[in-house]
Amino acid sequence: MNNKNKILKVVASCLTGFVNGFFGSGGGILCVLSLKKFYGLKTKNAHATTVAIIFPLCIVSSVVYALGNSLQFNSKMFVSLGVVLGGILGALTLKRIKSEIVSWIFIILLFISGTQMIIS
Amino acid sequence: MIILYIVLGVLSGILGGMGMGGGVLLIPLLTIALGFSQKLAQGLNLISFCIMSVFALIIHIKNGYVNIKIALFFGIFAVIFAILGAVLANLISASILKKLFGGLLVLMSVYLTIHELFVWYKKRT
Numbered sequence: 001m002n003n004k005n006k007i008l009k010v011v012a013s014c015l016t017g018f019v020n021g022f023f024g025s026g027g028g029i030l031c032v033l034s035l036k037k038f039y040g041l042k043t044k045n046a047h048a049t050t051v052a053i054i055f056p057l058c059i060v061s062s063v064v065y066a067l068g069n070s071l072q073f074n075s076k077m078f079v080s081l082g083v084v085l086g087g088i089l090g091a092l093t094l095k096r097i098k099s100e101i102v103s104w105i106f107i108i109l110l111f112i113s114g115t116q117m118i119i120s
Numbered sequence: 121m122i123i124l125y126i127v128l129g130v131l132s133g134i135l136g137g138m139g140m141g142g143g144v145l146l147i148p149l150l151t152i153a154l155g156f157s158q159k160l161a162q163g164l165n166l167i168s169f170c171i172m173s174v175f176a177l178i179i180h181i182k183n184g185y186v187n188i189k190i191a192l193f194f195g196i197f198a199v200i201f202a203i204l205g206a207v208l209a210n211l212i213s214a215s216i217l218k219k220l221f222g223g224l225l226v227l228m229s230v231y232l233t234i235h236e237l238f239v240w241y242k243k244r245t
Contacts, residue, residue: 010197017198021205023221024162025143028136029228031194039190048185051136053195055173057202058166064203065163068210072160078122080168082129083136083146087172090134091179100236106144107232109135113148114225117218120152 009038020054021061028054029110043099051091128153129168136172143169144225151218158214158221 012034020027028050035046065071094102132146143165150161180186209217 009194013194013197014201016194017201017203018205019224020198021202021207022209023143023205023217023224024159024165024209025147026221026224026228027198027202029144031198033228033232035190035194039187041187041190045185045187048180048183049187049191051173051176051180052186052188052191053198054169055177056195057198058170058173060199061202061206062163062166062170064206064210065159065166068159068207070159070210071163071167075122076125076156076160076164077167078125079129079146079150079164080171082126082131083133083168084129084172084175085126086130086133087136087169087176088133088179089130090136091176093134094180094185095183103232103236106135107229107236109144110225110232111229113144114222114227114229116152117148117222118226119222120218 005038009034012038016053017057020057021064024061024065027057029106043102044094047094047102124154132165133168133172136169136176147221158218159209162209162217162221 012030016027016030016034019030031050031053032043032046035041035049036043039046041049062071128146128149132143132149135145136143143162146165146168147158147161150156150164151158156164177186
């Protein structure tokens with residue numbers, strides 16, 4: 001592993017962490033890209049390893065958001081219940097879907113979501 | 121309203137369970153469809169994926185898709201900067217945060233599109 005590659009890997013992980021904390025999301029996207037480009041992981045391995053990386057990032061970021069009063073502990077938390085149920089379904093489905101389809105669904109949703117947030 | 125919260129959560133959770141970043145869908149759904157503030161939507165997304173990740177991870181490890189060694193190396197630096205990013209997010213205005221988030225998603229979609237088209241072209245030739 002040469003020095004340039006090592007530096008890129010460290011920069012990628014720092015950027016992933018920062019984006020995750022700053023935006024509350026998006027770190028996973030960067031993580032998948034980094035794992036594929038700098039570590040050579042295949043799509044499904046990159047996506048699955050990303051979940052392992054993002055998990056502790058979400059824990060620490062959540063604590064900081066809660067301490068900064070950016071969270072409301074009321075009925076809105078039921079969103080989390082839906083996410084858990086959907087997450088189990090998504091993890092079970094990943095094995096059954098072609099990598100190309102996973103990638104294109106990802107891209108389309110990124111573009112639509114991003115555009116809406118800029119113009120809204 | 122609780123049913124709606126759960127349904128929106130399920131939709132984004134499916135993406136998250138696939139490692140696609142369910143927040144990509146959840147945060148815009150919460151801010152645009154339900155009028156949540158950007159910071160609240162981001163915070164809810166973080167908590168949601170804390171819980172969801174546990175279940176998804178068990179399944180991904182069982183299927184043999186997770187590289188633990190890479191995850192540990194990558195995660196050490198990422199955690200430090202996640203804390204820094206979260207602290208900064210708490211200090212910045214919600215509207216600016218929302219626009220920046222939208223811009224980030226659009227940039228990533230453009231990059232990924234170019235990348236996927238390049239990969240597809242290489243496979244054909």
